[in-house]
Amino acid sequence: MTERSVSFTLNGEQREAKVDPRTHLGDFLRHSLGLTGTHLGCEHGVCGACTVIVDGAPVRSCLMLAVQIEGSVVETVEGLGNPDSLSTLQQAFVTNHGLQCGFCTPGMLMTLEAYLRSTPMPTERDVRIAISGNICRCTGYEGIVQAALDVAATRADRT
Amino acid sequence: MKASPFQYHRPQTREELGALLTRLDNAKILAGGQSLMPMMNLRVIAPDHLIDINRIPELAGIRETAAGIEIGAMTRQTDVLSSETVRSRLPLLARALEHVGHIQTRARGTIGGSCCHLDPSAEQPAVSAAFDAEFIVSGPNGRHVIPASAWFEGLLQSALGEQEYLEALRFKPWANGHGYGFAEYARRHGDFAVAGGIALLEGDRDGRITRAALLSFGVESSPRRLTEAEGALLGQHVDNLDIEPVIEAARSLEAMEDAHVTAGYRRHLAGVLIGRALKEACATLERQS
Ligand SMILES: Cc1cc2nc3c(=O)[nH]c(=O)nc-3n(C[C@@H](O)[C@H](O)[C@H](O)COP(=O)(O)OP(=O)(O)OC[C@H]3O[C@@H](n4cnc5c(N)ncnc54)[C@H](O)[C@@H]3O)c2cc1C
Ligand code: FES
Ligand code: FES
Numbered sequence: 001m002t003e004r005s006v007s008f009t010l011n012g013e014q015r016e017a018k019v020d021p022r023t024h025l026g027d028f029l030r031h032s033l034g035l036t037g038t039h040l041g042c043e044h045g046v047c048g049a050c051t052v053i054v055d056g057a058p059v060r061s062c063l064m065l066a067v068q069i070e071g072s073v074v075e076t077v078e079g080l081g082n083p084d085s086l087s088t089l090q091q092a093f094v095t096n097h098g099l100q101c102g103f104c105t106p107g108m109l110m111t112l113e114a115y116l117r118s119t120p121m122p123t124e125r126d127v128r129i130a131i132s133g134n135i136c137r138c139t140g141y142e143g144i145v146q147a148a149l150d151v152a153a154t155r156a157d158r159t
Numbered sequence: 160m161k162a163s164p165f166q167y168h169r170p171q172t173r174e175e176l177g178a179l180l181t182r183l184d185n186a187k188i189l190a191g192g193q194s195l196m197p198m199m200n201l202r203v204i205a206p207d208h209l210i211d212i213n214r215i216p217e218l219a220g221i222r223e224t225a226a227g228i229e230i231g232a233m234t235r236q237t238d239v240l241s242s243e244t245v246r247s248r249l250p251l252l253a254r255a256l257e258h259v260g261h262i263q264t265r266a267r268g269t270i271g272g273s274c275c276h277l278d279p280s281a282e283q284p285a286v287s288a289a290f291d292a293e294f295i296v297s298g299p300n301g302r303h304v305i306p307a308s309a310w311f312e313g314l315l316q317s318a319l320g321e322q323e324y325l326e327a328l329r330f331k332p333w334a335n336g337h338g339y340g341f342a343e344y345a346r347r348h349g350d351f352a353v354a355g356g357i358a359l360l361e362g363d364r365d366g367r368i369t370r371a372a373l374l375s376f377g378v379e380s381s382p383r384r385l386t387e388a389e390g391a392l393l394g395q396h397v398d399n400l401d402i403e404p405v406i407e408a409a410r411s412l413e414a415m416e417d418a419h420v421t422a423g424y425r426r427h428l429a430g431v432l433i434g435r436a437l438k439e440a441c442a443t444l445e446r447q448s
Contacts, residue, residue: 004167021165021209022162024161024200043160043200045196045197051263057263058262059263060193060263060264063196064192065167065211067167067169067211068211114262115262130262132261132348132349133260133261133262
C-alpha cells in the first residue's frame with residue numbers, strides 16, 4: 001500500500017518519516033525509529049503498556065495509526081529522563097519500588113506524567129483511577145501509587 | 160496483531176467525507192479508534208478503506224441551540240466529560256462518562272463512535288436512549304434526524320445506512336434541578352459494565368413525580384427503557400416511592416448470557432442497579448420552594 005509521509009515533533013525534536021498506513025504508532029516508534037522504551041503488551045487496548053503522550057494527552061499507541069500523528073507533538077518515555085538523570089517521577093518509582101520487571105513501567109510513567117500535569121494535587125483514589133487502564137502483573141500498585149503521591153507532594157511543597 | 164492492509168483517507172470537510180462514503184466499497188470510518196482499532200488489530204474486520212474523520216473540525220464540539228444541546232459525533236469523551244454545559248445541563252451524561260474506559264481511551268474515544276458501535280454495555284448510547292436524544296445523520300440524501308427509539312436495531316447495529324455517517328447527537332435537557340441517577344457493576348473500574356441502570360426524574364413543588372425515565376443497559380442486546388414502570392411513578396411522592404415494581408420490571412427482562420455471567424445473575428443485577436439509580440435520582444432531585 002502507498003506509504004505516506006508524516007512530520008511531527010518527537011521528544012522536542014522535529015521529525016519526518018514515511019509510514020505504511022496500517023502501522024500503528026507503537027510499532028512505528030519501536031521498529032521504524034528504534035525507540036524500544038515504549039512497550040507493546042496486548043495490542044488491543046487493554047493493558048496500557050504502550051501509553052505515550054500525544055498533544056498533551058496520554059493515549060494507547062497500539063490504537064492509533066502512525067499516519068495520524070501528522071503535525072502532532074509526541075512524547076515517549078525516552079523523553080522523560082536518562083539513566084544518569086532520571087525525571088522526578090522516574091526517581092520516585094525507584095525510591096518507592098514502583099517496578100520489578102519493568103514491562104508496564106513506560107506506560108505507567110507516561111500516564112502519570114500526563115495526569116500529574118493536569119491534576120497536580122490528586123488524592124490516592126484519584127491516582128488509582130488514573131492508572132486503572134494500566135495493568136501491572138508483578139509489582140502490585142502500592143509503590144506506583146505512592147510514587148505519584150510523592151511527586152505531587154514534592155511539587156506542592158515547592159509552590 | 161497487525162491490521163491487514165487498507166487504503167487510508169483523511170477528508171477535511173463533511174463534503175469530502177460524504178463523497179468518499181458514496182464512492183468507496185468496504186470502507187470504515189475511523190473516529191477515536193478505541194473499538195475499531197482492536198477489531199482491526201485482531202483481524203475481526205479488514206476494511207479495504209479507512210476514512211479517518213479526526214481532521215474534520217465541523218464534526219467536533221458542543222453547542223447550545225434552541226432545539227437542545229448538540230454534541231458533534233467526533234467530540235472526544237474527555238471533552239464531553241469536562242464541558243461546563245454538559246456538567247450543568249446534562250449531569251447524567253457526565254456522571255456516566257466517568258465509567259467509560261480510562262483516561263487514555265477517553266482522550267481518543269468519541270461519543271459518536273460509541274453510539275455507532277453500540278456495545279450493549281456502553282454508557283453513552285444508554286444515556287442517549289434515556290434522554291430520547293436525536294441522532295443527526297448525513298448521507299447521499301442529505302441530512303435527517305433519527306430518534307433514539309429508532310436508532311437501536313440490535314446488537315452492535317444502529318439504524319445508520321451504508322453510505323451515511325453520524326454528524327451529531329442532540330439532547331433536550333430536563334428541567335433545572337431534575338433528579339438523575341446512574342449505577343453500574345463492572346469487574347474493574349473502567350471496564351465494560353456487566354449491567355447498569357439509569358433514572359431521570361422531574362417533580363412539582365410538592366415533590367410529586369411529573370416525569371420519569373428508567374433504563375437498564377448491558378442486560379438485553381440494546382439499552383431498554385422500562386416504560387410501564389416509568390408511567391407508574393407519575394404522581395407518586397419522591398419521599399415515598401414504591402420502588403419494588405421498578406426493580407421487578409428490570410428483573411423480568413430477557414437477560415443475555417455469556418461465558419462470565421449467567422442470565423439469572425444479570426437479571427438480579429439489573430434489579431439492584433435500577434433500584435440504586437432511582438434512589439440516587441430521588442436524592443438529587445431539587446425541591447422547588
Ligand atoms: C480498555 C478499553 C476500555 C473501554 N471501556 C469502555 C466502557 O467502559 N464503556 C464504553 O462504552 N466503551 C468502552 N470502551 C470503548 C470506547 O473507548 C470507544 O471509544 C467507543 O466504543 C468507540 O468510540 P471511538 O470514537 O473510539 O470509535 P471507533 O473505534 O473509531 O469506531 C467505532 C465504530 O463506529 C463507527 N463510527 C465511528 N464514528 C462514526 C460516525 N461519526 N459515523 C458513522 N460511523 C462511525 C466506526 O466505523 C466503527 O465501526 C473501551 C475501550 C477500551 C480500549
Ligand atoms: S499494547 Fe496497547 S494497550 Fe496493550
Ligand atoms: S513491573 Fe512487571 S508488570 Fe509492572
